[in-house]
Amino acid sequence: MHLCGRIAERIDPTWVALYSSRGMESYNLRLFMRYTVLIADVLIYFPAVCVFCKMFCLKTSSLYKAAVALVMLLQPSLVLIDHGHFQYNCVSLGLTLWAIIGLGSGKDLLGSAAFVLALSYKQMELYHATPFFFYLLGKCLHEETIYRKLLKLSKIGCTVVGTFVLCWLPFLTTKEMAMQVCHRLFPFARGLFEDKVANFWFSASLIFKMRDIISQTRLIQLTVLTTLLMLLPSSWNLVRKPTFNRFLVALVNSSLTFFLFSYQVHEKSILLAALPLTLLLVECPFPGVWFHTVATFSMSPLLQRDGLSLASVAMLVIFVTASLIVFNPLETIWTKVMYTSSCMGMAVLQFGLNFLQPPSRYPDLFPVLISAYCCLHFLVFLAYFHYVQFSLDKPSPMYWSDQTLEDQTTSDVDKKTI
Amino acid sequence: MKSGRCWLAVVCFASAFKCLLVPSYHSTDFEVHRNWLALTHKLPLSKWYYEDTSEWTLDYPPLFAWFEWLLSHFAAAVDPKIVEVKHLNYESWQCILFQRLSVIGSDLVLAYAIKEYFSSMLQSGKGSSGREKLVTLSVLLLFNTGLLLVDHIHFQYNGMLFGILLLSIAKLKQGSVLCGAFWFAVLLNFKHIYLYVAPAYFVYLLRSYCFEKTGPSNWFPHLSNFLPRNLVKLGAVVVAVFGISFGPFIILGQLDQVLIRLFPFKRGLSHAYWAPNFWALYNFADKLAIRVGSYFGLSLTNVSGQALLTGGLVGDIGHSVLPTVTPFSTIVLTLLSVLPALFKVWCRPTDFNGFLRCIVLCAFGSFLCGWHVHEKAILLVLVPLSLLAVCHSSDAAVFVVLSTTGHVSLFPLLFLQAESLLKIILTLLYLMFSYYAWRSICCGTKEMKDELKLRVYQLPSIYLGGLVIIQFYCIVVHPLAPFADGLPFFPLMLTSVYCALGVVAAWFQCYVTMLKD
Numbered sequence: 001m002h003l004c005g006r007i008a009e010r011i012d013p014t015w016v017a018l019y020s021s022r023g024m025e026s027y028n029l030r031l032f033m034r035y036t037v038l039i040a041d042v043l044i045y046f047p048a049v050c051v052f053c054k055m056f057c058l059k060t061s062s063l064y065k066a067a068v069a070l071v072m073l074l075q076p077s078l079v080l081i082d083h084g085h086f087q088y089n090c091v092s093l094g095l096t097l098w099a100i101i102g103l104g105s106g107k108d109l110l111g112s113a114a115f116v117l118a119l120s121y122k123q124m125e126l127y128h129a130t131p132f133f134f135y136l137l138g139k140c141l142h143e144e145t146i147y148r149k150l151l152k153l154s155k156i157g158c159t160v161v162g163t164f165v166l167c168w169l170p171f172l173t174t175k176e177m178a179m180q181v182c183h184r185l186f187p188f189a190r191g192l193f194e195d196k197v198a199n200f201w202f203s204a205s206l207i208f209k210m211r212d213i214i215s216q217t218r219l220i221q222l223t224v225l226t227t228l229l230m231l232l233p234s235s236w237n238l239v240r241k242p243t244f245n246r247f248l249v250a251l252v253n254s255s256l257t258f259f260l261f262s263y264q265v266h267e268k269s270i271l272l273a274a275l276p277l278t279l280l281l282v283e284c285p286f287p288g289v290w291f292h293t294v295a296t297f298s299m300s301p302l303l304q305r306d307g308l309s310l311a312s313v314a315m316l317v318i319f320v321t322a323s324l325i326v327f328n329p330l331e332t333i334w335t336k337v338m339y340t341s342s343c344m345g346m347a348v349l350q351f352g353l354n355f356l357q358p359p360s361r362y363p364d365l366f367p368v369l370i371s372a373y374c375c376l377h378f379l380v381f382l383a384y385f386h387y388v389q390f391s392l393d394k395p396s397p398m399y400w401s402d403q404t405l406e407d408q409t410t411s412d413v414d415k416k417t418i
Numbered sequence: 419m420k421s422g423r424c425w426l427a428v429v430c431f432a433s434a435f436k437c438l439l440v441p442s443y444h445s446t447d448f449e450v451h452r453n454w455l456a457l458t459h460k461l462p463l464s465k466w467y468y469e470d471t472s473e474w475t476l477d478y479p480p481l482f483a484w485f486e487w488l489l490s491h492f493a494a495a496v497d498p499k500i501v502e503v504k505h506l507n508y509e510s511w512q513c514i515l516f517q518r519l520s521v522i523g524s525d526l527v528l529a530y531a532i533k534e535y536f537s538s539m540l541q542s543g544k545g546s547s548g549r550e551k552l553v554t555l556s557v558l559l560l561f562n563t564g565l566l567l568v569d570h571i572h573f574q575y576n577g578m579l580f581g582i583l584l585l586s587i588a589k590l591k592q593g594s595v596l597c598g599a600f601w602f603a604v605l606l607n608f609k610h611i612y613l614y615v616a617p618a619y620f621v622y623l624l625r626s627y628c629f630e631k632t633g634p635s636n637w638f639p640h641l642s643n644f645l646p647r648n649l650v651k652l653g654a655v656v657v658a659v660f661g662i663s664f665g666p667f668i669i670l671g672q673l674d675q676v677l678i679r680l681f682p683f684k685r686g687l688s689h690a691y692w693a694p695n696f697w698a699l700y701n702f703a704d705k706l707a708i709r710v711g712s713y714f715g716l717s718l719t720n721v722s723g724q725a726l727l728t729g730g731l732v733g734d735i736g737h738s739v740l741p742t743v744t745p746f747s748t749i750v751l752t753l754l755s756v757l758p759a760l761f762k763v764w765c766r767p768t769d770f771n772g773f774l775r776c777i778v779l780c781a782f783g784s785f786l787c788g789w790h791v792h793e794k795a796i797l798l799v800l801v802p803l804s805l806l807a808v809c810h811s812s813d814a815a816v817f818v819v820l821s822t823t824g825h826v827s828l829f830p831l832l833f834l835q836a837e838s839l840l841k842i843i844l845t846l847l848y849l850m851f852s853y854y855a856w857r858s859i860c861c862g863t864k865e866m867k868d869e870l871k872l873r874v875y876q877l878p879s880i881y882l883g884g885l886v887i888i889q890f891y892c893i894v895v896h897p898l899a900p901f902a903d904g905l906p907f908f909p910l911m912l913t914s915v916y917c918a919l920g921v922v923a924a925w926f927q928c929y930v931t932m933l934k935d
Contacts, residue, residue, distance in 0.1 A: 027836075028835070311437070315434070315438070318434045321434070
């Protein structure tokens with residue numbers, strides 16, 4: 001941001017004047033800001049996707065890998081939020097993806113450093129933190145001797161702490177400054193949920209008003225407890241058998257759990273669950289495509305306020321058509337029926353959101369209905385992906401190269417004997 | 419994947435992508451069409467060609483006016499304020515959305531026509547090569563950068579019109595001559611620019627339909643082979659279409675007014691931005707002569723004392739050093755340039771490819787030598803050429819270079835910064851796609867692919883490299899240069915002249931191919 005600000009100052013100082021530039025939106029300023037997102041995207045996120053596809057896709061045809069990368073880059077929710085609504089999620093998601101690549105290719109230290117950078121860029125990446133932690137912990141615990149376990153643990157620990165300190169040092173000089181930073185980063189005062197969001201608590205509040213019944217501190221405790229409880233199964237499973245595929249699925253489970261059960265969740269937080277699901281599109285095309293459709297749809301009230309309804313529908317059509325060609329997700333009659341009926345519900349609600357006037361008694365009828373509809377879908381996805389994670393023990397054809405622990409240990413043994 | 423599914427996927431992609439272009443820049447053509455929606459909706463027929471509240475008067479033939487009338491009913495349902503004649507430059511989001519979606523919808527005509535064109539090829543069981551060609555042609559046309567830039571950003575309805583042209587060509591290919599002639603007559607009554615290719619149709623239909631097919635290369639058919647019945651049928655269809663279109667205005671006695679509106683010769687030899695044709699080179703030579711003359715101390719201006727063509731204004735300005743060009747001379751030159759092609763079609767009535775090539779060359783000739791040609795008319799060359807390009811390697815080579823040149827020549831239409839990256843990326847993607855599609859379709863063997871590589875690294879790629887340099891100058895360097903204020907027209911002139919060289923070279927190549935055939 002500092003870098004962008006410096007460049008902006010060079011081009012036109014009135015853009016970055018401290019108070020007088022508030023609310024400024026000239027043509028050139030908008031163009032400049034859009035270009036900064038695009039450049040950040042091209043420099044960080046695009047290469048990460050391409051490298052991921054190149055390294056981890058088992059099918060050797062480079063045309064197929066390129067097609068997969070293209071579909072992954074066309075993920076509608078990220079494109080719409082970053083380049084439509086305007087945010088810089090591509091940087092944090094890109095850094096996280098680099099971290100995942102690092103972990104997947106065995107470069108744990110680089111991966112952890114990249115993840116700390118991602119976390120320091122946007123604190124929402126905490127949604128992904130537990131799988132990273134438990135995967136690395138699991139790998140440490142699976143080392144042969146206690147000495148090696150401790151060595152690995154300390155190496156990773158030092159990298160993490162060192163990177164963290166490097167990023168945060170200027171802001172942690174006094175206790176007040178540190179507290180202020182924490183206060184700004186974690187705004188608990190804002191309440192259980194900000195706006196209509198496809199979150200469990202919001203949907204539950206429709207039935208009985210949680211905010212009125214339970215005090216705020218109790219609510220925070222309740223959400224923390226529920227989130228931690230829901231995280232336990234997938235994390236335990238990951239520690240016991242830390243394989244790369246399990247790690248990817250655990251990322252989905254963790255981010256979805258946080259999204260559904262955590263405190264002060266934005267509808268844009270679904271992007272964090274969308275990232276690992278993009279990576280899993282090759283393995284689970286049908287749930288992946290369905291999830292992305294629902295995720296984009298869950299943000300439609302936000303997109304409608306930005307005038308992006310037509311763009312969101314267009315992006316969805318492009319993404320789904322591309323997926324249909326590359327992955328062929330809708331093979332069986334059941335998948336077709338489920339997807340079509342889900343889409344019809346979404347189409348009806350979208351039509352209502354854009355064209356129908358809600359009754360005066362319920363002015364937010366459509367956003368609320370959309371949130372509840374999506375929440376139901378997300379709960380089903382959460383259950384399904386927990387099932388996928390636990391059934392990874394059984395042998396099944398995987399498209400991604402699965403660096404299982406057994407393979408890693410046998411390769412180490414081979415190296416030793418040589 | 420089945421060919422129908424592939425085609426449907428391309429159509430979905432293209433339409434969705436075009437929806438994403440809805441909020442982009444639109445030119446005064448947007449207001450033109452909104453005005454026509456208003457005047458056809460609110461005013462009686464007798465006033466359509468007289469109405470001039472807005473400066474954008476109706477200057478398309480009557481069938482297009484009827485099309486606008488049809489659309490205006492939907493427009494009125496969406497937002498009644500769109501169709502108020504006095505609401506000049508009305509631009510509510512409903513208006514923009516409606517008009518943009520109408521262009522996207524009307525592009526489906528083009529999609530349907532592509533399918534029709536290939537249905538005969540697919541039925542004859544050409545299998546996967548036919549499917550590949552269908553998909554390639556669909557992408558080349560539905561994603562044609564020129565059409566995207568002109569129709570979906572700048573704003574026009576060319577997609578639909580090219581669809582009708584393609585439909586008429588498809589019907590002729592399938593052998594339904596009257597159907598093909600009908601659709602072409604309809605097309606002429608939608609937009610009279612297609613008169614550029616009318617001579618090709620006229621000669622081809624006369625020779626192949628109105629004379630019996632005797633033997634190959636019979637350049638002077640015997641009068642006994644003349645089929646008057648067919649001529650009557652053909653004439654009846656064409657006259658009927660024109661009658662329905664112009665009839666009401668003839669009855670009202672307004673034919674003169676309609677023709678004046680349709681053919682505004684007072685607009686000058688070249689548009690404000692010179693189309694990259696022969697006259698651009700002519701204008702450039704003239705300006706160069708003035709400069710050289712002033713260097714030698716001669717003050718060369720025209721009769722009214724102006725230094726000519728400096729600002730690229732629209733108007734009837736003459737040349738100073740070289741002889742002034744009149745509308746009549748342009749018509750003569752155009753006819754001369756297309757005569758050999760017409761003669762070839764006359765001699766070979768059964769050669770459908772020859773007919774297609776003649777369409778291309780007629781469009782070329784009119785583009786290069788016509789009066790007040792718009793740079794958008796290059797699309798009229800590119801669309802028929804793409805039909806040839808999916809089948810013949812030499813045409814594909816010309817197509818790759820000409821399409822890039824044509825698209826770059828359209829860049830000045832979109833002069834705002836937000837579209838600069840988009841137009842460059844679209845052109846580059848299209849270039850890459852057309853090149854690789856050409857390689858995979860037209861070059862079956864490895865030897866041909868190697869030969870292709872050699873050809874690519876010759877003159878065409880040097881020319882394209884020059885295009886890149888010139889565009890870099892125009893987009894990046896010139897706006898920042900200190901002398902830019904005094905020479906606002908310079909980058910436009912540079913683009914125009916350089917593209918004109920490419921277009922003339924492509925025309926020459928097409929002619930050589932036709933004569934060799």
